[in-house]
Amino acid sequence: MKIHKMTIEEIKQGLEDKKITAEELVGTYINRIKKLDGKVGAFLTLQEEEALNAAQKIDEKIQKGLDIGPLGGVPVAIKDNICMKGVKTTCASKMLEDFIPPYDATVIEKLKDAGAVIIGKVNMDEFAMGSSTENSYFKKTKNPWDLSKVPGGSSGGSAASVAAGFTPIALGSDTGGSIRQPAAFCGTVGLKPTYGLVSRYGLIAFGSSLDQIGPITKTVKDCAVGLLAIQGHDPMDSTSVQHEVEKDYLDEIEKGVKGFKIGVPKEFFMEGLDKEIGRAIRKSMERLEGMGAEVEEFSLPIEDSGLSAYYIISSAEASSNLARYDGVRYGYRSKDFDDFEELIVKTRTEGFGNEVKRRIMLGTYVLSSGYYDAYYKKAMKYRKKIQKSYREAFEKYDLILGPTSPILPFTVGEKINNPLEMYLADIYTVNVNLAGLPAISMPCGFSNTKLPIGLQLIGDHFTEKKLLRAAYALEQELGVCNEVPSLGEEE
Amino acid sequence: MGLETIIGLEIHVELDTKSKIFCSCSTEFGAKPNENTCPICIGLPGTLPVLNEEVVNLAIKAGTALNCNINMINKTDRKNYFYPDLPKAYQISQYDMPICTGGWIEIESGGKTKKVGITRIHIEEDAGKLIHLEDEPFTLVDYNRTGVPLIEIVTEPDLRSSEEAVAFLKALKSILEYAEISDCRMEQGSLRCDANISVREIGQKDFNTKVEIKNLNSFKEVAKALEKEERRQKELYNFGEGHKIKQETRKWDAGKGRTVSMRSKEDAHDYRYFPEPDLPPVTIKEELINKIKKTLPELASEKAKRFSQEYKLNEKDIDILISSKEIADYFETVVSLGSEPKEASNWITVELLRVMKQTEVIPVKAEQLAGLIKLVDKGTISRSAAKEVFDELVSSDKDPEEIVKKRGLSQISSSDQLEEIIDSVLNQNSQAVEDYKNGKGKAIGFLIGQIMKETKGKANPNIAREILLEKLK
Numbered sequence: 029m030k031i032h033k034m035t036i037e038e039i040k041q042g043l044e045d046k047k048i049t050a051e052e053l054v055g056t057y058i059n060r061i062k063k064l065d066g067k068v069g070a071f072l073t074l075q076e077e078e079a080l081n082a083a084q085k086i087d088e089k090i091q092k093g094l095d096i097g098p099l100g101g102v103p104v105a106i107k108d109n110i111c112m113k114g115v116k117t118t119c120a121s122k123m124l125e126d127f128i129p130p131y132d133a134t135v136i137e138k139l140k141d142a143g144a145v146i147i148g149k150v151n152m153d154e155f156a157m158g159s160s161t162e163n164s165y166f167k168k169t170k171n172p173w174d175l176s177k178v179p180g181g182s183s184g185g186s187a188a189s190v191a192a193g194f195t196p197i198a199l200g201s202d203t204g205g206s207i208r209q210p211a212a213f214c215g216t217v218g219l220k221p222t223y224g225l226v227s228r229y230g231l232i233a234f235g236s237s238l239d240q241i242g243p244i245t246k247t248v249k250d251c252a253v254g255l256l257a258i259q260g261h262d263p264m265d266s267t268s269v270q271h272e273v274e275k276d277y278l279d280e281i282e283k284g285v286k287g288f289k290i291g292v293p294k295e296f297f298m299e300g301l302d303k304e305i306g307r308a309i310r311k312s313m314e315r316l317e318g319m320g321a322e323v324e325e326f327s328l329p330i331e332d333s334g335l336s337a338y339y340i341i342s343s344a345e346a347s348s349n350l351a352r353y354d355g356v357r358y359g360y361r362s363k364d365f366d367d368f369e370e371l372i373v374k375t376r377t378e379g380f381g382n383e384v385k386r387r388i389m390l391g392t393y394v395l396s397s398g399y400y401d402a403y404y405k406k407a408m409k410y411r412k413k414i415q416k417s418y419r420e421a422f423e424k425y426d427l428i429l430g431p432t433s434p435i436l437p438f439t440v441g442e443k444i445n446n447p448l449e450m451y452l453a454d455i456y457t458v459n460v461n462l463a464g465l466p467a468i469s470m471p472c473g474f475s476n477t478k479l480p481i482g483l484q485l486i487g488d489h490f491t492e493k494k495l496l497r498a499a500y501a502l503e504q505e506l507g508v509c510n511e512v513p514s515l516g517e518e519e
Numbered sequence: 520m521g522l523e524t525i526i527g528l529e530i531h532v533e534l535d536t537k538s539k540i541f542c543s544c545s546t547e548f549g550a551k552p553n554e555n556t557c558p559i560c561i562g563l564p565g566t567l568p569v570l571n572e573e574v575v576n577l578a579i580k581a582g583t584a585l586n587c588n589i590n591m592i593n594k595t596d597r598k599n600y601f602y603p604d605l606p607k608a609y610q611i612s613q614y615d616m617p618i619c620t621g622g623w624i625e626i627e628s629g630g631k632t633k634k635v636g637i638t639r640i641h642i643e644e645d646a647g648k649l650i651h652l653e654d655e656p657f658t659l660v661d662y663n664r665t666g667v668p669l670i671e672i673v674t675e676p677d678l679r680s681s682e683e684a685v686a687f688l689k690a691l692k693s694i695l696e697y698a699e700i701s702d703c704r705m706e707q708g709s710l711r712c713d714a715n716i717s718v719r720e721i722g723q724k725d726f727n728t729k730v731e732i733k734n735l736n737s738f739k740e741v742a743k744a745l746e747k748e749e750r751r752q753k754e755l756y757n758f759g760e761g762h763k764i765k766q767e768t769r770k771w772d773a774g775k776g777r778t779v780s781m782r783s784k785e786d787a788h789d790y791r792y793f794p795e796p797d798l799p800p801v802t803i804k805e806e807l808i809n810k811i812k813k814t815l816p817e818l819a820s821e822k823a824k825r826f827s828q829e830y831k832l833n834e835k836d837i838d839i840l841i842s843s844k845e846i847a848d849y850f851e852t853v854v855s856l857g858s859e860p861k862e863a864s865n866w867i868t869v870e871l872l873r874v875m876k877q878t879e880v881i882p883v884k885a886e887q888l889a890g891l892i893k894l895v896d897k898g899t900i901s902r903s904a905a906k907e908v909f910d911e912l913v914s915s916d917k918d919p920e921e922i923v924k925k926r927g928l929s930q931i932s933s934s935d936q937l938e939e940i941i942d943s944v945l946n947q948n949s950q951a952v953e954d955y956k957n958g959k960g961k962a963i964g965f966l967i968g969q970i971m972k973e974t975k976g977k978a979n980p981n982i983a984r985e986i987l988l989e990k991l992k
Contacts, residue, residue, distance in 0.1 A: 111565040124564065131558055133565060232564040237796035265567050266798050345796055348597050351608030352562050356660070368658075372601055395599070395791035404793060 031056040032193030033512050036102050036250040039196060043090060043101050050090070050101035054083040054145050057103045061148070061194045064515050069169045070179075070189040072108050073116050073149040079103065082145045097143025099257050104139055105189040105198035108149040109156055110241065111230040112136050119232050120164035121154045123353045123360045123379035133230020134265065135199060135241050135258045142257040147195055150185030154381045155350065156206055156234045158182050159453040162444050163383045170440065171213060172513040173479055177437040180210030180453075186244045187214035193512050197245045197254050201231055203238045204338050205432075205457025208469035211244050212432035212482020215471045215511070217251045217499070218244040222490050223464035224269035226255075227262030233349040235342035236267075238461040248470060248500040252277040255492060273490040280493070285501045286320030288494075291425035293328035296456065301434045308473040308481040309431050315505050316429075321498075323429070328421060330414050330459055337414070338458035339387075339451060340394050340407035347391025353379060386447060411462045418463045422488040427498055430456055432469040432482035456484060466492050468499050472506055521721040522756055524749045525729070526678035526714060527638075528687065531669050532701045533645065533709035534577045540644045540668035541568030541611065548707055552650075552661040560666035562607035567797050570595075574668040575801060577700050578618045578642050579811045581670055584698045584818065585637050585691075587622030591803045595642075595795040600788050603660055604647035612671075614792040617641035618801065624694065625820075628686040635687050636675030645669050664708075670700075676715070676726065681745035685738050688712060693819040697844045705737055712741055717764075718752045727761065731768045732778055744771040748778055822847055830860035839868045846872075849881055856889035863892060870906065874913050882913045891919040898979055904928040930979040934986060937970075937978060941986055944969045955991055963987070 031053060034042070042048045058076050065071050086101040106112065109119045111129035113136075118124045132140075139146065153163035161169040161184025169184045171177040172192040179188040183200025187210035190198050200207040202220035211218025219242045226241045233239060243254030256277055262268045292313060297306055313323045355361035355375030362374035380388070394403035421428060433453055443450045460467045465486055472483035483502070487495040539546055542559035559566045582589050596614035622637035647662040672691070678684045692703045692710060703710040717729035732748055735741045748769070755763050768787075769778035817825070819841045826837045826847075841847045846867065853863040866888055874882060891912065895905045900923055908922050915922070923929055931937055945952055948969060955962040963984075970983050 117564075119564075127564070129558075129563065129565065131563075131566075229567050230565040233797075235796075264569065266569050267567075267796075344793060348599050348609050348791070348793070351599060351601065352564070352606060354601060354603070354608060356603045357561065357606060358563070368603055369601075392791065395793055397789050397791075400791075400793075 032060050034196060035247050036099070036196050036245070036253050037247075039102055040100070043086075043096070046090070050083040050086040050145065051080060053101060054079050054103055054147065057147060057195060064192060064517070065194065067170065067175055067515060068172055068188050068192045068194070069167045070105070070150050070185045070192065070194060071148050072118060072120065072151050072166055072185070075115065075146060075148050079145050079147045086143060086145065097141065098253060099139065099197075100143030102144050102197060103147040103195045104144045105148055105150045105186060105195040106136070106146060107152050107183050107186050107198070107200050109152060109201055109232040109234075110135060110199060111232065112146070112149070115149065117149065117232065118166070119155045120152045120166055121380065121384070122165045123375075124232075125165070125360060127359055129230070131230065133241075134227035134262045136230065138258050138260070139199075144197075144257070150189050150198060152185055153182035153206075154384050155232070155346070156182040156201055156203055156239075157346070157383050157387055159205070159209055159450050160438070160440075160443065161185060161188075161210070162440065163381055165381060168440060171437050171479075172515060173215060174437065174477070175515075176439055177479065178213065178440055180213030180433070180437065182206040182210070183218075183244065184210045184213075187211050187216050187218065190214070190216045190244050190246060191513060192515060197243055197250060199241055199254075199258070200244050201234075201239055201241050202457075202461065203235045203342055204461050205454045207242045207244060208432050208457050208467060208482070208484060209453060211469040212471075212484075213437040213480065215474075215480030215482075215513075216244050216246060217248050217468065217470045217503075218242065219251050219255060219468045219492070219495075220460065220466060221255060221259060221492060222466040223461075224267055224271070225259045225273070225466070225490065225492070227260070227265040227268045229262055229264040229268075233345075235345040235461075236349060237345060238338075238342055240461075248468075248496055248503045249278065249281065251468070251499075252281060252496045255496075271490060274493045277493050277496050281497050281500045283497060284319060285316060285498050288316075288321040288426045288498060289424065290316060290321050290323045290427050290429050290498070291328075291421055292323060292325045292429050294325050295328055295330075296430040300452065300455070301431060302436055304475045305431045305434065305436065305481050309429070309483060312472045312483050312502060312506065313429065316498075316502060319501060319505060324425075326421070326424070328417055328428070330417050333410055334414055334459040334462060335451065335455055337407040337410040338454070338462055339390065340403050341411065341462070343387040343391035344395050344404050344407075345391070347388045347395065350380075350384065350388055355379070383447070414459050415463045418459075418465060418486075418488075426487075426491075426494060428486040430484050430486075432456060432484040436475050436477070436479045436481070460486055465489060466495055468495050470499050470503055472502070522718045522753050523721050524679055524745075524753075525676045525717045525719060525726060526680070526684050526745060527676035527729075528672075528674045528678070528684060529713045529715070530672045530674075530688070530691065531645075531711040531713075532581075532672065532695060532703065534574055534668040534670060535699060535701050536571060536573045536577065536668055538571060538573075539666035540571050540574050540642070541666055544666065546667050548709075550663055552659070553663060555663040556665065560606075561662050568611060568795075570798055570801065571668065574642055575618070575803065576807075576811060577668075578640060578670050579803065579808055580698055580815060581672070581695065581700045582619030582622065582640050583808070583812050583815055584694050584700070585619070585622040585624055585640065585672070587619035587637055587640060589619055589803060589808050590616065591805070592616070592800055593618045593803075594800040595798050596792045597795050598643075599791045602646070603658065604649050604662075604665070606647070606662060606665060610644055610646065611795055611798070612643035613641035616800075618803075624687070624690055626683065626686045626690045628680070628683045633677075633683070635677045635683075638673040638675050640670050640672050643669050643671060676717075681742045681749065684714065684745055685742050688738055688741060690819075693842070697816055697818050697822075699816070699844075711736075714741065714745060716745060716748050716752070718749065718756055728764050728766050730764065730766070732771055733768060733781065734771045734773075736773065740771060740773050743773075743776065744778060747776070751778075816844075819844075830854070830864070832860060832864055836864045836868055839872065840864060845881065849885055852885035853889045853892070856886060858889045858892040859896070862896070863888070866892060866909075870909050874910075883909070884916075887912050887919055894919055894923060898930060898981075899923065900928050901930050901976065901980060903976065904930070927977075929977065931974055931977050934982065937983055937986055940973050940978070941970060941983065941990060944973060945990060952991065963991075
């Protein structure tokens with residue numbers, strides 16, 4: 029039994045049958061991280077001692093025959109923009125290099141309640157802005173399938189950690205594709221929940237009306253288990269919904285897709301889509317049809333402008349959310365300054381990276397008097413239109429299918445100096461956030477160069493159950509989730 | 520050419536809630552620096568605001584008391600600017616959809632009553648406080664006030680003089696205090712006022728350039744600053760230099776008694792307002808508005824009418840009594856304990872308010888004052904002795920009767936005892952008796968004085984006078 033290849037389901041079984049202890053399990057993962065993360069660069073903070081202590085407590089519970097919770101003993105990696113009490117939470121920024129929150133994010137509390145063992149904090153693009161994890165102040169994370177490629181972003185550390193077998197599950201955050209795109213690049217499953225399903229309390233804000241925390245796992249079932257543990261109404265987050273939704277994600281997950289109507293927007297196959305990705309998606313469409321789903325192409329003419337609306341709205345919110353980093357109370361502070369203005373200007377000039385500055389400037393500009401109507405207001409109108417287009421589409425279809433990313437994982441450094449090209453990597457994912465919908469990215473094959481290809485399924489609001497059921501069926505049919513990259517090691 | 524002054528006010532009022540607007544920290548004034556703070560109100564990364572329902576309720580109450588429309592759907596917005604006392608670098612406020620719009624209140628100024636329009640009321644959070652220490656190269660920040668709930672009340676440009684502005688503020692303060700929306704303590708900053716002022720020719724329809732004046736910390740300062748600015752603008756106009764009045768913000772320097780330019784229109788902040796994504800729109804149900812309307816207490820103007828009818832008090836006394844709800848309630852308690860209204864009113868308006876110049880709280884319990892009034896009424900003690908007892912009550916929880924006993928202040932009201940004393944006084948002062956009989960009325964005062972001296976002030980003066988006059992017949 030290769031521990032690093034185990035799914036959550038297998039880990040639970042192993043612990044219950046006492047074939048392995050939680051301490052052995054966590055210890056094995058930690059050793060693997062220590063041995064191999066030098067190559068991948070996923071982790072920013074490793075919580076070795078705390079994780080082993082937590083594992084021992086799980087073992088004690090097992091000894092006493094007590095319930096260890098749905099994630100009992102399961103190691104989890106946390107994206108470094110999710111606050112953990114007493115643990116550095118940096119957003120991969122110089123600005124928060126030494127920031128230690130005095131509180132746990134709600135999802136952290138929920139993970140602990142579910143028995144999960146938090147093993148460390150993982151790398152990301154600074155303040156979750158980017159699609160390659162190259163914007164981290166600390167280090168670049170590599171794609172475990174090909175160490176010369178990026179893992180995607182901004183949750184690149186989370187996806188790489190799961191792909192490399194460092195943890196069976198990681199939490200990421202998704203503002204415009206930051207869970208799904210790295211999940212696709214790393215051959216893992218990543219789910220962005222419906223806006224409001226998972227509490228944002230303790231998630232360091234980027235675009236508040238778009239941000240959602242979600243799980244990245246090896247399999248669809250694990251993804252369902254992870255989502256179940258972190259979702260739910262939170263009185264600390266006014267945008268978290270008290271909606272009564274079907275949360276028994278696992279109950280009918282094996283029931284197949286027979287009778288599901290799946291729509292595929294024609295626009296997804298236009299210029300700019302990698303041919304190999306296009307072929308893999310079409311192959312999956314055929315397989316779904318073969319399984320009894322009704323698959324149909326239709327027109328959803330919103331893709332291009334969605335990208336502009338997304339960058340305007342997310343940057344506007346970011347310019348305000350990131351204004352608090354002024355060097356007054358916490359975080360980085362410039363060394364010499366003569367007055368308050370100079371303190372702010374120098375602190376922010378020295379503390380933020382280029383991509384963050386670019387978005388703050390863009391966001392400040394679109395909210396400025398005289399430009400507000402032409403940019404922000406127009407983008408908000410467009411957002412309404414996108415919501416309407418999806419609403420209409422979901423009157424006809426159960427799910428919408430397409431590629432997660434138009435391109436395969438690219439080489440480290442290839443796009444870092446071309447922000448516009450980098451932004452295009454989000455073209456299939458951003459509209460989902462603008463509409464607040466749930467979407468899952470799952471592996472659907474490999475390129476000739478052995479790079480993972482991701483497929484995205486989008487559901488209507490709060491239809492995660494259906495989404496997971498369809499993804500599970502396709503995953504079983506394609507049988508692509510069983511591999512782990514070798515990382516140059518002898519198996 | 521006649522000029523008229525146009526004034527509009529913006530008033531910030533701290534709401535009387537126990538906890539802050541977006542977290543559960545206490546709003547209590549006077550805590551140690553940064554004691555009333557938490558990760559949410561100091562805006563630590565990852566924290567989120569949750570709107571305190573009580574803030575919405577009080578804003579609805581204010582809107583109802585000021586005859587406004589309550590907007591069933593309103594929303595919060597972010598007002599973005601950098602300042603060390605603003606930990607998120609944005610203030611959560613309301614921009615284009617405030618909670619209340621279009622109200623009015625009636626004011627009295629210069630013998631006339633007048634309706635003043637209320638443009639809007641919106642809810643927002645307060646900022647912290649900077650403390651600059653002299654001879655220190657740093658500034659300290661106290662975030663206790665950060666997140667204390669405020670309403671901002673904006674008036675129409677309906678006021679025509681500094682007197683009207685002050686009359687408006689007094690009327691507003693009284694309404695907000697009576698409705699228990701705010702304690703309106705200007706000296707603690709729980710009521711703050713900014714003013715917009717311009718002048719124009721009488722009959723002119725359009726407004727001229729206005730100037731905003733900040734830092735007005737008392738009604739007196741409001742009046743002084745507005746008069747000063749009015750004079751500056753009028754003089755410029757009369758000189759044909761009206762165009763020199765620039766749209767700007769001026770700060771009132773109370774010490775120097777003048778306004779100083781703070782920033783011009785060109786330097787004005789661009790606050791980049793946009794809808795607050797962390798809070799859903801505020802939706803208000805009709806039932807809630809009706810429920811709050813029912814809890815609205817009797818306001819000052821209604822109380823004045825009732826006091827006049829029920830207690831037959833004169834206008835001057837009523838004005839003093841209703842100037843604060845606390846005092847008005849106190850008065851009614853004393854009366855309900857059996858005191859005669861006029862008598863209770865006199866004690867409160869003269870003695871109680873005299874000692875209250877030094878203290879904020881009412882220092883004498885209603886039961887104590889009612890007891891004291893009863894002792895005077897029964898003739899147990901003299902009025903002058905009663906004042907002595909009152910002064911002790913200010914710093915004591917004792918029963919007035921106990922103090923009278925302890926100090927031996929009971930009056931001599933028994934005729935037998937008094938007759939004996941008066942006889943001896945008359946014997947010793949034959950000259951005065953002679954004078955009185957020769958028509959010198961003043962002599963009676965001298966004789967009473969002698970009686971008081973003999974009894975160490977304990978003689979009941981009314982009875983003593985009666986006996987004296989009888990004996991001199």
